[in-house]
Amino acid sequence: MTTAVGEPMIRFRAVTKTYGGGQRAVDDLTMDIDRGRITVFVGPSGCGKTTSLRMINRMVEQTSGTITVDGQDVAAQPAAQLRRSMGYVMQSAGLMPHRTVLDNIATVPRLNGVDRRAARSRASELLETVGLDPALAKRYPAQLSGGQQQRVGVARALAADPPVLLMDEPFSAVDPVVRDELQAELLRLQRELAKTIVFVTHDIDEATILGDKVAVFAVGGRLAQFATPEEILRAPANDFVASFVGRDRGFRHLSFTEPSGLTVHPVDPTVLSAATGDVAPGWRLVVDDDGRPIGWLGPDQRPTGDRFTRADLIPGGSLYRKGHSLRAALDASLSSPSGIGVAVDESGVVRGILRPAEVVEVIERDRAGLQARVASGEPAVRG
Numbered sequence: 092m093t094t095a096v097g098e099p100m101i102r103f104r105a106v107t108k109t110y111g112g113g114q115r116a117v118d119d120l121t122m123d124i125d126r127g128r129i130t131v132f133v134g135p136s137g138c139g140k141t142t143s144l145r146m147i148n149r150m151v152e153q154t155s156g157t158i159t160v161d162g163q164d165v166a167a168q169p170a171a172q173l174r175r176s177m178g179y180v181m182q183s184a185g186l187m188p189h190r191t192v193l194d195n196i197a198t199v200p201r202l203n204g205v206d207r208r209a210a211r212s213r214a215s216e217l218l219e220t221v222g223l224d225p226a227l228a229k230r231y232p233a234q235l236s237g238g239q240q241q242r243v244g245v246a247r248a249l250a251a252d253p254p255v256l257l258m259d260e261p262f263s264a265v266d267p268v269v270r271d272e273l274q275a276e277l278l279r280l281q282r283e284l285a286k287t288i289v290f291v292t293h294d295i296d297e298a299t300i301l302g303d304k305v306a307v308f309a310v311g312g313r314l315a316q317f318a319t320p321e322e323i324l325r326a327p328a329n330d331f332v333a334s335f336v337g338r339d340r341g342f343r344h345l346s347f348t349e350p351s352g353l354t355v356h357p358v359d360p361t362v363l364s365a366a367t368g369d370v371a372p373g374w375r376l377v378v379d380d381d382g383r384p385i386g387w388l389g390p391d392q393r394p395t396g397d398r399f400t401r402a403d404l405i406p407g408g409s410l411y412r413k414g415h416s417l418r419a420a421l422d423a424s425l426s427s428p429s430g431i432g433v434a435v436d437e438s439g440v441v442r443g444i445l446r447p448a449e450v451v452e453v454i455e456r457d458r459a460g461l462q463a464r465v466a467s468g469e470p471a472v473r474g
């Protein structure tokens with residue numbers, strides 16, 4: 092028996108967990124987790140995120156309350172079978188050191204009775220799915236970087252094509268650049284796979300980037316707020332959530348707003364060694380032969396040789412693309428050495444420039460509009 096498509100995939104009802112007679116690790120948790128979406132559990136250390144996650148596949152048994160997955164009470168299913176029916180990824184990829192990458196990925200399908208050959212061929216497909224070179228198949232986990240190991244961990248969790256994926260701080264141990272890549276990769280994968288993903292992190296930025304919904308847990312295993320990332324940043328339910336999401340929440344909230352009415356001023360950028368195209372007093376935006384920005388020449392800057400070369404250029408800031416958020420527009424302006432943001436089209440060719448004061452004006456207008464909608468009783472959150 093399965094429930095209808097629109098029904099939540101996972102339901103917690105008054106779930107409590109107490110380890111060995113101590114304090115509550117999870118306190119009266121009731122929530123519905125959407126099918127085919129990413130739900131993030133976020134909160135400080137020790138607030139019951141891992142415990143809540145593990146109760147879904149019975150790696151941990153609840154003390155009281157009910158959890159259903161796809162309409163079925165988990166307590167009524169054999170724990171080992173339940174565990175194998177869901178993908179699980181943890182912080183240290185948890186790979187078996189004496190097995191090759193390919194055999195690690197093939198583990199669960201093999202346990203489910205898939206023959207060795209079919210399991211391996213599926214495993215090598217999955218390597219590509221998670222963005223790894225199939226040539227890594229014969230390596231052992233210790234011969235991979237941390238980021239590669241996490242990708243293998245994700246491939247292994249996907250191997251049996253489970254509808255539910257449980258991920259416990261899977262990207263916490265890798266460096267920030269690799270973490271950004273892994274997050275982008277997960278979002279790309281999810282657009283294709285549409286799994287029900289429950290993702291644990293202590294990082295509010297990661298939560299708002301990945302989550303369709305975010306559950307903020309407070310100390311004592313209590314659910315402090317469960318809402319869209321936009322709503323959590325715009326309207327934290329209480330002081331705990333407000334302080335947890337931090338002082339930058341206003342800035343982060345801009346990530347959810349697409350600018351309307353932002354002016355992109357046409358410019359006439361210069362190719363290297365030409366000398367006009369001023370955009371900010373004295374600054375010249377330099378593009379390559381295809382019109383893609385490659386850097387800036389500052390006011391009063393003189394060539395090191397007899398003419399300007401690439402080596403003279405001051406690196407540019409982030410680039411703004413149509414459809415990006417107000418946060419991206421503001422960042423393009425603020426990260427540019429000239430103080431002027433650069434807007435590019437889909438192929439990276441310069442469309443024009445953004446003036447930071449005008450970006451701020453759009454932010455102000457947007458906020459005034461939001462307040463007016465709230466005052467008139469319209470929903471503040473669009474879409």
Ligand SMILES: Nc1ncnc2c1ncn2[C@@H]1O[C@H](COP(=O)(O)OP(=O)(O)O)[C@@H](O)[C@H]1O
Pocket residue numbers: 110111115116134135136137138139140141142143
């Ligand atoms: N196996 C265990 N035995 C006893 N206490 C535990 C066990 N696992 C977790 N706890 C306690 O339960 C609380 C919640 O832990 P956990 O779910 O791991 O939190 P989080 O994942 O949010 O850091 C903490 O106080 C932790 O010390």
Ligand SMILES: [Mg+2]
Pocket residue numbers: 140141142
């Ligand atoms: Mg944890």
